[in-house]
Amino acid sequence: MPNAPVVPTVRRRRLGATLRRLRNDAGLTLDEAAALMGWKAPKMSKVENACATIRPVDVAALVKGYGVTDADVSKALENLARDAGKKGWWQTYSGVLAPAYADYISLETDADRISEWCPLLVPGLLQTAAFARETIAGSSMTRTPDEIAALAEVRQARQAVLSRPGNPLELWAIIHEAALHQRFAVRPATMREQLRRLLDAAELPNVTIQIMPLDATPHPGIMGGFSLVVFPGALPDIVLLENLSGATYIEGEDAIPFARGIDRIRASALSVEDSLARIVHLAEGTKT
CATH class of the missing domain: 1.10.260.40 (lambda repressor-like DNA-binding domains)
Known part of the structure; x- marks a missing residue:
């Protein structure tokens, strides 16, 4: 044969x-x-x-x-x-994962560090199960309840990279404060639990969280969110851009502006200490 x-x-x-x-x-x-x-x-x-x-x-x-x-x-x-030929755990969900999403999980698994600018949502690696279900359901126009549940499981399973033995992924997440004012009518406690999850994650030595305040001055991030994925050795950086039509990948020299941009976005955000204080303040003011 x-x-x-x-x-x-x-x-x-x-x-x-x-x-x-x-x-x-x-x-x-x-x-x-x-x-x-x-x-x-x-x-x-x-x-x-x-x-x-x-x-x-x-x-x-x-x-x-x-x-x-x-x-x-x-x-x-x-x-x-x-x-190259190894199968990842995410292939179990091939029936619901778009190929571009499966590719990203593979990239995420191989990465040394990821910097994310998140103007609209808490990054997937830091989401609670309830937050994941609510946001996936809200943004999915054709998914069945079973598919939404499966995608939420995937989002939770991805978070294992933050605690993998030996070389946990380094995550630097910059989240716009507006994303933390999201409200959920069916389960009002969802955001309060999510804020607590951010505070817990921030205690990990490989996780850094900054908040972009509502009154921040203009910065490169106003052009939209992105994830900058950095790999070991000579492997080129990759940038992920997402919208309703799917995912777009940018790599190599084309990713350089994003590496420069993320530094300026960090500089415009609150310090790490002030960011955590802002999350505590929001959590205290969130209804259960």
Whole structure:
């Protein structure tokens, strides 16, 4: 029987794109790069386009051939090659997850740190189960109750990255104060519980929360929310933009303005200490 085609997973796409960039930086053609490995150019092209597998040992040799001496770069790419075909827990929910959302969970799982500017909602990694259900239901125009429940489960399961052993994800969330004034008619205590959840999360050493006050002066964040995802080694940063039509990803050099923008957004927000005090104040004034 013929071999099954290789699935171009998000990890394979990131690996291929990074290997292509390193090859170009080294000034090598596909033929020249393939010759380093004793391959033909079509095989190298398939690797770079996520249509072929590559062993971690071959990644190490290829990166060395490109003149890269940083061990962290090689290790990050070898790990991508090793994990490229692994199935994640989120694939259990493939019936309700849009492909772009599944890709993002994979990125989130591999990331070192994420900076989020959230002008409308509490970020998913910090949401309570009740808040997740209410907001998913409110923003979903075609989802069934069972699908809403499943998506809320996914949102809760994602939060495991904040407590994973050894290398918990570093999260820096900047939340607009307006998002914390959301009210829920069916379950009024939802926001009060959510505010308490933010205070609990802020005690984690890898979680930083800032609040953008209602009276803040203009800053780059007025153009819309985004998530800046940063990876180990040479892997390029990725920015996630979301709206009603779905998700858009921006990466590499195109992500640089967002990295600069998030610094200016942080500077416009309340300090961490004042942000926590504002959350406490809001929680005390929220009806149960």
